[in-house]
Every structure is written in C-alpha cells, then in structure tokens.
Amino acid sequence: MTNAVENPVKTQAFIKRRRGLSRDSVERLMNIVSPVGLLLIWEVCARTGIIDVRFFPAPSKVFQVMYSLIENGQLVKHSWSSLQRLWWGILFGGIPALILGVAMGMYRGLRVVVEPVIAATYPIPKSAILPLILLIFGLGEASKIVMVATGVFYPILINAMAGVLEINKIYFDVSRNFGASRWQVFRTVALPGALPLIMTGVKLGVGLGLVLISIAEMVGAKSGLGYMIWNAWEILSVETMYVGLITIAVLGLLFTLALNEIERLIVPWKSSR
Amino acid sequence: MSTSTLTSAQDASDANVKIRIRDLTKVFQTKSGPFVALDTINLDIPTGCFFMIVGPSGCGKTTLLRILAGLEDHSTGSLEITAPAAGRPSNSMVFQGDSLFPWMTVWENAAYGLTMRGRPKSEIKEVVGHYLARTGLSRFHDSYPHQLSGGMRQRVSIARAFANDPDILLMDEPFSALDEQNKVLLQEELLRIWEETRKTVMFITHSVDEAVTLGDRIMIMTAHPGRAKVMVDVPFERPRRVLELRAQPEYGELVYNIWGHLRDEVQRARAQDEGRAS
Numbered sequence: 001m002t003n004a005v006e007n008p009v010k011t012q013a014f015i016k017r018r019r020g021l022s023r024d025s026v027e028r029l030m031n032i033v034s035p036v037g038l039l040l041i042w043e044v045c046a047r048t049g050i051i052d053v054r055f056f057p058a059p060s061k062v063f064q065v066m067y068s069l070i071e072n073g074q075l076v077k078h079s080w081s082s083l084q085r086l087w088w089g090i091l092f093g094g095i096p097a098l099i100l101g102v103a104m105g106m107y108r109g110l111r112v113v114v115e116p117v118i119a120a121t122y123p124i125p126k127s128a129i130l131p132l133i134l135l136i137f138g139l140g141e142a143s144k145i146v147m148v149a150t151g152v153f154y155p156i157l158i159n160a161m162a163g164v165l166e167i168n169k170i171y172f173d174v175s176r177n178f179g180a181s182r183w184q185v186f187r188t189v190a191l192p193g194a195l196p197l198i199m200t201g202v203k204l205g206v207g208l209g210l211v212l213i214s215i216a217e218m219v220g221a222k223s224g225l226g227y228m229i230w231n232a233w234e235i236l237s238v239e240t241m242y243v244g245l246i247t248i249a250v251l252g253l254l255f256t257l258a259l260n261e262i263e264r265l266i267v268p269w270k271s272s273r
Numbered sequence: 274m275s276t277s278t279l280t281s282a283q284d285a286s287d288a289n290v291k292i293r294i295r296d297l298t299k300v301f302q303t304k305s306g307p308f309v310a311l312d313t314i315n316l317d318i319p320t321g322c323f324f325m326i327v328g329p330s331g332c333g334k335t336t337l338l339r340i341l342a343g344l345e346d347h348s349t350g351s352l353e354i355t356a357p358a359a360g361r362p363s364n365s366m367v368f369q370g371d372s373l374f375p376w377m378t379v380w381e382n383a384a385y386g387l388t389m390r391g392r393p394k395s396e397i398k399e400v401v402g403h404y405l406a407r408t409g410l411s412r413f414h415d416s417y418p419h420q421l422s423g424g425m426r427q428r429v430s431i432a433r434a435f436a437n438d439p440d441i442l443l444m445d446e447p448f449s450a451l452d453e454q455n456k457v458l459l460q461e462e463l464l465r466i467w468e469e470t471r472k473t474v475m476f477i478t479h480s481v482d483e484a485v486t487l488g489d490r491i492m493i494m495t496a497h498p499g500r501a502k503v504m505v506d507v508p509f510e511r512p513r514r515v516l517e518l519r520a521q522p523e524y525g526e527l528v529y530n531i532w533g534h535l536r537d538e539v540q541r542a543r544a545q546d547e548g549r550a551s
Contacts, residue, residue: 170372177342177366178386178437188385192376269375269417 031257035249057239062246065239074228079247081223085141086206086213089148094205097156098198102190104157105164118157126151126208127215139220147216152205159201163194196270199263206255210248290355291441291473292318292341297350299336309498310336313350316492316501320355323467323474325488327481327535329542333499334477335369338443341475342366357440362386365439367430367447373418379405379429380414386437404432407466424455428462435466442467444476448483460486461515468512481531485524486515493534496542503534 021029039059045051046058053061069075104111130147137143167189175189217226225244232240294316301308310333318324326334339345340352342364357363365386373382381388384401405411408428418426427447434442448456464487467474478484484491484507491505507527509518518524 170368170370171374173344174366174368174372174374174385175389176344177364178389178433179362180389184389188377188389189374192374195376267376269419 031253035253055238057242062239062242065237066243066246069240069243075243075247078223078225078228078244079251082213082217082225083251085144085216085224086148086209088145089209089213090152090206092145093149093152093209094156094202097153097201097205098160101157101160101198101201102164102186102194105161105167105194106186106190111161118154122154122158126212130216130219133216134220144213144216144221144224147212148209151208151212155204155208156198156201159197159204160194163197163201164190166197167193195267196263199259199267203256203259206259207252210252210255214248289319290317291320291322292316292355292475293351293353295351295353297337297340297352298348299333299340299345300348311340311347312498312500314499314501318473318475320473321471323487323489324476325484325491326475326477326494327479327484327491327531328494328499329496329535329539330479331497331542331545332494332538333497334494335445337499338366338445338475338477341441342443354441362390362437362439364441364443365434365437366443366445367427367434369445369447370450371418371426373426373429373433375418377417378414379410379416379418379421382418382429383410383414383432383436385433386439390437400436400438401432404436404466407435407469408432408462424451424459427451427459431459431463431466435470440473442472442474442476444474446477446479449479456483457515463487464511464513464515481528481535482519485509485527485531486513486518491531493531494538496538497545502538505531505534 042051042056043059046053046056046061066075100114104114126147129150130143133143133146133150137146171189171193172185175185180188213224214226214229217224218230221227225248229241229244232238232244294314297311297314297316298309299311301310314337326337328334336345340347341354344366354363374385377385380401383405384397387397387400402411405414408431410425410428410432413421413425418429421429427450430447434444448459451459460483476484476487488507491507492501493503493505494500495502505527508523509521
C-alpha cells in the first residue's frame with residue numbers, strides 16, 4: 001500500500017537528477033577537477049610540513065617559477081623544440097606503421113614474413129637503443145626524431161593490423177563483388193574498418209613518444225623539456241624540474257583531449273553509439 | 274579442371290540463356306576429409322528470369338551463389354555467364370545479414386558499386402537518388418547503418434545492388450533476418466523495383482512462401498550433398514501483389530506441392546545434423 005505513494009516521489013527525484021549535467025559533461029569536467037584536486041592536497045601537505053619541500057616544493061612555488069620561465073621565454077622555447085621533434089617523430093614513425101600494419105592485416109603472406117620480426121623487436125626497451133641511435137644518427141635533431149618514431153611505430157602497426165583482422169570478412173566479399181581494386185579495398189574497407197583500433201594505437205604511440213622524447217633530450221641535447229629537466233637537476237633547481245614535469249603532463253592531457261576530438265570526427269559511426 | 278567462361282551473347286547457342294551451368298561440383302577440403310557441397314548441378318537460367326533456389330540449410334545453395342558471384346571457385350564442371358554489355362558489371366549480390374559498411378552513410382553505401390567503377394558524379398547522383406527514393410530512404414541518406422532498423426538496412430543493401438546496374442542480381446536470403454511484416458513489405462518493394470528493369474535474378478531462400486511469391490521458376494535442392502531435386506514453374510502473372518497472390522487457392526496448392534518435395538530433404542538434413550552432433 002505504501003509503495004503506491006512512495007513511487008511517484010522517487011520518480012520525480014530521479015528525473016531531477018537527470019536534469020543536471022549530462023554524464024558526458026561530468027566526465028569531461030573530471031579531466032580538470034581530478035588533477036586540480038591532487039594539486040590542492042599537495043599544497044596543503046607542503047605548507048603544513050607533512051611532506052619535505054626540498055623534494056616536493058609547494059605547487060604555488062612551482063607555479064611562481066613556471067611564471068618566470070614563461071616570462072623569459074625559456075619554457076615556450078623548450079616546449080616548442082620538444083613538440084617539433086614529437087611531431088616529426090609521429091609522422092615518420094606513424095605513417096609507415098599505418099600502411100605496413102593495414103597491409104599486414106590484408107595480406108596473409110606479408111603478415112607471415114613480417115610478424116616474427118615485429119614480435120622479436122617490439123619488447124626491446126626503446127630507451128635501451130638510444131645509444132645506438134645516437135651512434136647512427138648523431139647528436140642532432142635526427143636522433144631525437146628517430147627515437148620518437150621507433151616508439152610510435154609499434155603500437156600503431158600492431159593496432160592497425162589487429163584492426164584489419166577484426167573486420168568482418170563479409171565487407172571484403174562486398175568490395176570484391178562490387179569490383180573494388182586492391183587500392184580501393186585498402187581505402188574503403190581495410191583502413192576505415194581498422195580506424196577505431198588505429199586511433200587507440202595513435203593514442204598509445206603519442207604517449208610513448210612523450211616519454212621517449214624526454215629521455216632522448218636528457219642526453220646530448222641543448223633544448224627541449226627533457227634537457228630542461230636534466231639541466232635543472234644539474235643546477236639543483238627542483239622547482240624547474242617540476243615545471244618540466246607539469247608541462248609534459250599538461251601536453252599529454254592536451255594530446256589525449258585533441259585525439260579524442262579527432263576520433264569523434266573521423267570515426268562518427270562508433271562515437272554516436 | 275574447371276572452366277569458367279564468359280561468352281558474348283552471339284556465341285551462346287541459345288541467346289536467351291543468361292546462366293548455363295553444366296555438371297558443376299564443389300568440393301571443400303576440410304580437416305575431416307573432402308566435403309561435397311554441390312554435386313553435378315545442371316541449370317539454364319533464361320534472361321530476365323526470377324529464379325529461386327529453395328533447400329534445407331547446409332545444402333550448398335549459398336555456395337552456388339558465391340560461385341556465381343566470383344567469390345568462390347568451383348571444383349569441376351562448367352559455368353557460363355553471358356557477358357554483360359560493355360561497362361556494366363556482370364552481377365551484384367545482396368548478402369545475407371548485415372553487409373553495409375558501418376563507416377559509410379546510406380548514400381555512400383548505395384553508391385559503392387558506381388564509385389568503385391569510377392562513374393561520373395552526375396550519374397551516381399541520379400542513379401543513387403533514384404533507388405534511395407524507390408526504397409523510401411531519401412530522408413536517411415546521411416544516416417549511418419547503425420542508426421537504421423534491420424529492414425531499412427536491407428533496403429539500402431538492395432538499393433546498392435540495383436544502383437550498380439548489374440546484368441544479374443544475386444540475392445542470398447536477404448530477408449531471412451526480418452520479421453514477417455517487414456518481410457512482406459520488402460518483398461513487395463523488391464517486386465516493384467524489379468518490374469522497372471526485369472533483370473535476371475537468382476534468389477536463395479529457405480522460405481517456400483517467399484519462393485512462390487517472388488519467383489518465375491523454383492529449384493528445390495536436396496540435403497547435403499546439394500543436388501537439384503525438382504524444378505517447379507510458377508504460373509502467376511506479373512506484376513504481382515504479395516497479399517492478393519497469397520489469397521488465391523492456386524497459391525496454397527503450389528506451396529503445399531513444394532513442401533511435399535522439400536519435407537523429405539529437411540528431415541534428412543535434420544538427421545544429418547543430429548548424426549554430426551552425436
């Protein structure tokens with residue numbers, strides 16, 4: 001008997017809650033709320049002496065240093081050179097990986113030949129081949145770009161291949177029956193069909209690229225965020241180190257957001273599900 | 274050795290025959306030995322014939338269609354298909370189940386064949402626009418397949434095949450996944466569109482009702498290995514209206530007759546399945 005009275009009230013409350021922010025915007029908001037929350041806790045801990053400020057300076061202190069580094073142009077200069085290397089590395093590593101990966105998914109013969117090589121070289125830590133890359137490509141820009149390229153290459157290739165292999169065989173039958181050429185099959189079936197997984201590979205690759213560019217710049221570079229962090233260690237400027245770390249973190253976050261937006265645009269048949 | 278030839282219309286001894294199949298056999302090599310999917314099939318399909326193939330599941334009817342579509346090779350025997358006029362494709366297939374590219378809009382899907390053949394934009398616009406209008410999908414040309422119902426998706430699939438303007442239409446149980454109401458509507462629609470061009474059609478179904486409703490001639494196939502059991506001519510005049518047709522007493526008689534031929538085969542197919550399962 002009481003149920004009949006309670007139910008309408010519950011329903012109303014339910015509707016009210018749904019009228020607030022949509023789940024989508026709440027999730028987007030968390031992108032900002034959650035890191036800011038961490039910084040606040042950190043600040044409180046530093047000021048109350050719970051943590052050692054020689055190693056963990058208060059965020060407010062770090063932001064002061066960051067401000068001065070922005071003002072004298074240092075931060076922008078270093079970020080810019082890192083970004084340029086990252087960009088070329090992603091292009092030089094990503095495009096061949098994309099083409100080879102999709103082709104490996106399409107052609108069994110190619111897959112059989114190339115896959116063992118990929119499987120054998122993939123687990124080698126990319127940072128471990130830095131000395132070799134420095135030896136081959138020298139201390140200039142090329143070695144940094146190659147470093148990023150090797151990191152980006154594997155996740156994109158492996159995801160592109162898996163993406164093609166996951167495409168339902170019926171779509172290849174359709175394209176054959178409708179007279180598509182090999183190139184047309186590549187362009188209209190294999191590539192778009194693999195795109196959702198390729199985007200996952202790109203996200204992983206870009207993340208790995210950020211890691212590798214920082215490492216590469218710590219050795220034999222005169223610019224870049226990695227160099228800035230290494231240099232800060234040498235002159236014991238802990239705050240500058242944190243500025244470098246925060247900048248890398250912010251760049252990583254921006255890349256993820258940008259790539260999510262790109263995914264929304266180029267994979268419209270998945271995102272609206 | 275198998276021979277698969279395309280002869281020009283003049284060369285064929287009977288100019289009216291579109292598809293000529295002689296002693297066609299298909300054997301699949303499986304882990305448990307050779308599997309005969311199709312056994313000495315002989316067929317002459319005249320130009321403009323709406324040809325139906327009915328058979329129990331697993332009788333190889335889809336294999337026959339895939340061979341005609343060029344998606345599968347046959348093992349022995351010969352297959353002759355009259356060559357289409359220059360610039361026209363020989364056949365287009367309406368596949369069973371979801372075969373629309375999920376990454377293309379309705380329009381891009383329907384235009385697929387013409388786009389692959391590099392037809393001029395103006396032609397694509399006209400032809401695709403026509404068939405999307407005929408299938409009642411004009412409003413949805415920018416939608417993606419997952420935004421459509423199953424019946425609408427199959428309509429796009431039909432529009433895609435017709436828009437490609439092939440000599441022969443191959444249809445592999447295109448309506449089997451649809452509910453009864455949608456099925457009748459789509460059968461009517463298919464007949465209406467087909468009346469415009471009267472292309473040669475090879476249509477596979479497991480529904481006797483569908484075969485009698487749509488077809489000019491029906492081939493009933495045996496359970497595995499697939500052979501032609503009986504050929505039945507459908508006497509009903511065209512154009513046909515699905516529901517009016519089904520109200521006629523002759524319709525019921527014909528369906529009953531065909532069921533008589535088919536019943537044994539369905540039972541044999543069931544016995545085979547049970548034998549395999551145990």
